[in-house]
Amino acid sequence: NAGVMQNPRHLVRRRGQEARLRCSPMKGHSHVYWYRQLPEEGLKFMVYLQKENIIDESGMPKERFSAEFPKEGPSILRIQQVVRGDSAAYFCASSLGQSSYNEQFFGPGTRLTVL
Amino acid sequence: GDSVTQMEGPVTLSEEAFLTINCTYTATGYPSLFWYVQYPGEGLQLLLKATKADDKGSNKGFEATYRKETTSFHLEKGSVQVSDSAVYFCALSDQGGNDYKLSFGAGTTVTVRA
Numbered sequence: 001n002a003g004v005m006q007n008p009r010h011l012v013r014r015r016g017q018e019a020r021l022r023c024s025p026m027k028g029h030s031h032v033y034w035y036r037q038l039p040e041e042g043l044k045f046m047v048y049l050q051k052e053n054i055i056d057e058s059g060m061p062k063e064r065f066s067a068e069f070p071k072e073g074p075s076i077l078r079i080q081q082v083v084r085g086d087s088a089a090y091f092c093a094s095s096l097g098q099s100s101y102n103e104q105f106f107g108p109g110t111r112l113t114v115l
Numbered sequence: 116g117d118s119v120t121q122m123e124g125p126v127t128l129s130e131e132a133f134l135t136i137n138c139t140y141t142a143t144g145y146p147s148l149f150w151y152v153q154y155p156g157e158g159l160q161l162l163l164k165a166t167k168a169d170d171k172g173s174n175k176g177f178e179a180t181y182r183k184e185t186t187s188f189h190l191e192k193g194s195v196q197v198s199d200s201a202v203y204f205c206a207l208s209d210q211g212g213n214d215y216k217l218s219f220g221a222g223t224t225v226t227v228r229a
Binding site for chain 2: 003004006031033035037040041042043044045048056059091093095098102103104105106107108109
């Protein structure tokens with residue numbers, strides 16, 4: 001059973017460009033979470049999605065960031081008009097169900113560098 | 116809000132040495148506590164967890180005890196191997212209906228030399 005897949009693993013963008021990060025959850029998982037790790041910091045929760053629904057986006061910056069998890073295909077984290085402060089590692093996780101009793105399985109992350 | 120502070124690295128050890136990574140937390144209630152491990156090139160994997168005070172989580176020779184009085188969840192292993200070289204993250208879950216939200220420490224890089 002393949003684990004959580006993220007691509008690309010490394011992404012370089014110039015200021016003002018758009019970044020699209022993809023996450024394919026484990027087979028059978030319908031709950032997806034995105035976390036961001038800024039340099040020298042821990043992972044911070046950004047958003048929680050189920051198929052076609054955003055459940056909790058309380059950790060998402062108000063502007064330029066959006067996330068979706070369509071009925072078909074991977075979850076996408078989109079960052080518009082990137083700035084240098086967006087440089088970070090973005091991790092996706094998936095689980096069978098909600099709550100901490102359902103283990104979150106993490107992907108290897110996407111390292112975004114904004115020049 | 117809830118937060119986790121863990122020992123800064125990097126930590127370098129010889130094989131068969133004793134490993135301790137300190138982790139303390141700040142929370143208004145009684146969160147669940149976790150240790151995750153990230154091997155090179157891979158995603159974070161759950162290593163162990165504890166859901167209430169005095170619980171001990173254990174896996175692969177690693178142990179951690181949920182200490183409410185000291186708000187700590189230190190990770191220990193009595194005899195490390197080269198294969199234990201990884202980044203270790205302490206984490207807690209939010210409470211109640213938001214317990215899917217995990218808060219992580221900055222991670223501690225551990226290198227074990229043969």
